[in-house]
Amino acid sequence: MDNTIANNPGWKSEEPVQVTKTYLPPQEEYQQFLNGIWNRAWVTNHGPLVTQLEEDLSAMLDVPYLKFLNNGTIALQIAIKALDLKGEVITSPFSYVATTSSLVWENCTPIFADIEPGTFTLDPQQVEKAITPRTTAIMATHVFGNPCDVEGLKQVAEKYNLSIIYDAAHAYGVRYKGESLFRYGHFSTLSCHATKLFHTIEGGAITTIDEELNHKMSYMRNFGHNGQEDFYGLGINGKNSEFHAAMGLCLLPKMKDLIHQRETIFKNYQKLLEKVAEKVSYQEIRTGTDYNYSYFPVVFESEEDLLRVQKQMNAANIFPRRYFYPCLSSLNYVQDTGRTPVSTGLSKRILCLPFHSQLDSDLQENISTLLLKAIQ
Numbered sequence: 001m002d003n004t005i006a007n008n009p010g011w012k013s014e015e016p017v018q019v020t021k022t023y024l025p026p027q028e029e030y031q032q033f034l035n036g037i038w039n040r041a042w043v044t045n046h047g048p049l050v051t052q053l054e055e056d057l058s059a060m061l062d063v064p065y066l067k068f069l070n071n072g073t074i075a076l077q078i079a080i081k082a083l084d085l086k087g088e089v090i091t092s093p094f095s096y097v098a099t100t101s102s103l104v105w106e107n108c109t110p111i112f113a114d115i116e117p118g119t120f121t122l123d124p125q126q127v128e129k130a131i132t133p134r135t136t137a138i139m140a141t142h143v144f145g146n147p148c149d150v151e152g153l154k155q156v157a158e159k160y161n162l163s164i165i166y167d168a169a170h171a172y173g174v175r176y177k178g179e180s181l182f183r184y185g186h187f188s189t190l191s192c193h194a195t196k197l198f199h200t201i202e203g204g205a206i207t208t209i210d211e212e213l214n215h216k217m218s219y220m221r222n223f224g225h226n227g228q229e230d231f232y233g234l235g236i237n238g239k240n241s242e243f244h245a246a247m248g249l250c251l252l253p254k255m256k257d258l259i260h261q262r263e264t265i266f267k268n269y270q271k272l273l274e275k276v277a278e279k280v281s282y283q284e285i286r287t288g289t290d291y292n293y294s295y296f297p298v299v300f301e302s303e304e305d306l307l308r309v310q311k312q313m314n315a316a317n318i319f320p321r322r323y324f325y326p327c328l329s330s331l332n333y334v335q336d337t338g339r340t341p342v343s344t345g346l347s348k349r350i351l352c353l354p355f356h357s358q359l360d361s362d363l364q365e366n367i368s369t370l371l372l373k374a375i376q
């Protein structure tokens, strides 16, 4: 039976459709890894699966140093600590809350600079305007996997002697000008949360190309230990388990195919939405990017359009997400610089549609039809 809205106007999804659906490997594949864990009875503390995942992931992301952590937020916090950041850190208010909250948690003051209107990433010119004698670093997000202007930000950072941390939570597998995006900045951080493109249920990673920073991040994620009875310095528990690493090892070999499937679905959405091409716009992927198709964000002309779309979809049991809303400059524990009109405006008008590698084509058509109906 054709289950599209065209043939079935009162259509409503039986199951709730969320913005993403966690990819799970065939259960037998995970079971194989469980057998090994049971045989060894080595469940955490840098076991062989964690070590293997670190090797495979660093090869995949083409970075010399990578540590697998318990989440992407602790990765940001270890990066801030390892660089010993204090004072003001310039960052984007158009990101997930963890980017800003990590800075505040580590006693830094986030100073918001605005984003580029097309790419949604931090604008180097706006960063330069926000610099004061108290500025120590830039924390920039590769939003939805789209690379920041890494060259522009590097220039500003070098001119004012600032560190750069890239929140690369969404940037699994992205390359820019033929090189891994993870090779830029002092640190990059990845999230491997279940909602992210590459996941380990909960998890994250921190990467660097600098040997000394690698030493620091390595001991910091393990309580500062230097062997059992000595410590290099201050640390925290950033470790992850064999069970989480096993999920990552199941997924890694499939990522290329999964990304390819997402590309097809991504392009199909754009085609299905051609009828409202004047009323919606999309993120501009920076030229020179090998993209990972991690999200499908749609920008509307007005917040009213967005709310209409959201309401119609929710009534049909479809739950797109407002990433990223509200704008982080409105958090009650930060100072709003009042200099981020692009971010504030975008936050109100952007909606991520349900998007994952297994999205059924009838369902995709229905989601698109609901959007068209709401704003046409």
Ligand SMILES: *Cc1c(COP(=O)(O)O)cnc(C)c1O
Residues within 6 Å of the ligand: 071, 072, 073, 074, 095, 096, 098, 099, 141, 167, 169, 170, 190, 191, 192, 193, 203, 204
């Ligand atoms: C998901 C996310 C994080 C946090 O990662 P966790 O693994 O959930 O702690 C940080 N920054 C951005 C941009 C994210 O999307």
